[in-house]
Amino acid sequence: PKNAEDVLDMCEILFGKDFLETHAVTTGNCNGNSPLVWDQVMLGAMRAFCRRNQPVLCSPFVLGGANTPASTAAAVAQLNAEALSALAYTQVIRKGCPAIYGHYLSTVSMQSGAPMAGTPEISLMNFMIGQMARRYNVPWRTSNLLGGAKIFDAQAGYESAMTMMAVLMSGANYIWHSAGWNEAGMHCSIAKFVVDAEVCDMGYRMTKGIQWDDFDEALAAVRDVGPGGHYLGHPHTQANFERAFFIPKLFDNNSIEQWYADGSKDIKQRALEHARRLLAEYEEPMLDIAKDEELRTYIDRRSREIPAVDALNEEY
Template identity: 50%
Template structure:
């Protein structure tokens, strides 16, 4: 007679085998993505040189303001022409400094298997940053909270389409501003084990970000490895201010990566002309890139830019415009000329809901960046309403789009070409390939099979509840968050991290005055 426990044992084994099978089918997190496609080039070599020389002329003749005493002192010591806060830079000095920057570097994480390279021939995806609002799991737009940020980090950790956590993916508006950076960093470090964006808005916040990273990763490790990025934004036209420069120095001195991004609102803070806009943007970027190497030769850095055109009707930024696509192409050409990795915005949209406009604009932004061979695809998850909203449903959809874009960027492989041609010979005229041995061998990975996009017949779609894209994505997000497991952390390290946050909150006044 069978033991009464036998059926239970078999059932458990069955469940375990199903779980194991599902785990084995899970896609691993994206690693280094190498471009196999050729970049789109929007201008000729002669036109590119004309833009480059115009940028040098702007810096030589007009100059750029560094509104920071330390930076002014450093530029004077380096021999730049400094008058007040205005710095005029000689082209030879500028390019000599930029030549010191590494063209490629590795990013590391708490998971030793998650290492990837940022370089002129690679692609990297990062979640969005800075939204003060979310469109939540019920599809409701509201101010974002710390719990929303934690959920965004949980999604980032669980979805395979991201290399880098966004850090401040959405703002925890329920926490006092002076304390907010502590909780943003804490969530990045606890909810994910990925490289992440720290805070650069001032010396104190940047140093706290670095200190928290060092608690988790170890100071000696961070002295030798890049685990964090600092996003340093310029004030166009032609200004870099002390708040961001203080953050820049803290990250650079800790051997972490800085992303230097002029902020372009075409026809508002740049001329209403594409090549002139690019020349100004490039001048601003070159000045900050050179300054980074003045602070620490060999510092890891990324040529950044955020570019949108401005509606002449409302004054609002417009995503997905052809002018931005052209700017991306030329910035890619310039960055490759300087031997530097560069960033673009991958999934930007001005839409007020997760609708057709959101999809159209984001698709254009994705293809614009990928076709120009951008190296850091920022905001590749959740961006709507010109960055004022992080949409949880769209975040899930974008994560899948990242995987589609990855396959596009890698280009065409000829690894199986000869075997596939043999299949053509076997099948011949009038046949089909569905049962052919080559198809059976290759069908799982020959063509990407999205999970979120719907390819059912209308009748099948109705039977399954007639769910639109947003509804399917919200359900997927809920499921992912419900199954989330926090990555392991040494309890002593977690205790030290928590104690640091508590101590700094005691030291920093919560008043924003």
Template identity: 35%
Template structure:
């Protein structure tokens, strides 16, 4: 390794909609990007049709995939505490660890908690409206947009930015 910054592409795919093709092509494109320790990932989320289309649903789905990768590559702490030899000894052969203090104390931090992935039973999923991943992503981006609050900005800075944007619009037309 030379310690130089490295730019790569991430979530490209040729699908026209946020479907299974978009998901597997995106993941196959992201893995080499992540494994090569890319510093700057361009097109990491939200792209369809080789970058010709931006999709809010795909953006949310890709954020889920990237968050899973981040969790995966976060590593595993190896220590006397995390190896849990005392807990293993206490449970013994044939037992389970689900109710132990060691396991309960780690449920909130050791498992990735998805924002899109559905963990309902088929009956619960049907009762909840039978939404697929793209439909759930659609709901989430709309909720995020509705909850958006404009950050505080100095009125002089805002005025200067607005003037700049208007000037550039005139210059580009």
């Protein structure tokens, strides 16, 4: 709870107390201890965020088969009860404060006990949770582009793509864990991070749906070109080619001859080169000098006040 208060104090310094009352500037993530427990640490943090009118994620942490029943439907039933109890509690703290139906989904290997990501059951859970959240008319959060692979390989891509499609189709409102996640979230791949960012761009394009604003002009082009022609030089193509179809930056769609000419680089090589360019070109956003000094003063004071880790260990 005190850590949450520190975060919110710094947000108040940066944005102002009145601004926090009417705007979401940070999000608290409170994980339940499944099965069926909300501990005092998480509830204390939840109270801190709700009192400042900042949104909190009420997030049961699902390890399917370990802390939930080994059943997709029953796991969602338990998760739903846990999430709803926390959502209700936020309104006891402060009626009308923002809160989000949250969760973290994984299944557990019945062979090794290791958490798994990108499995069909996780997608099915997302479909069910999306339906439940809409039934209660509350926004909901899920995770995206997670995989169980240990490196950025085909497994990582397949699992991540399967998860993302389910997340998009289930209508999630707030999506976390969308870039770089491997080994069910245990480590981050820089190469996967930048590729996932492009995949998220593709997903965002897909959720915008079909564009109809140029439909009549496009059909007119069919009449103009007629049988056996091509559209490359048509005015409609020239006016719309940049927005008509998604143009990836990291995925290679050239001919194999062009791919050879460009150095036969696989996606990991291209991704790491792109990441290095991003880091080289990065410009740190600057804070207002007075706000920056006030924040640093607060951090210095709290660093002196917070007991050292060793002292805490000795106490316990």
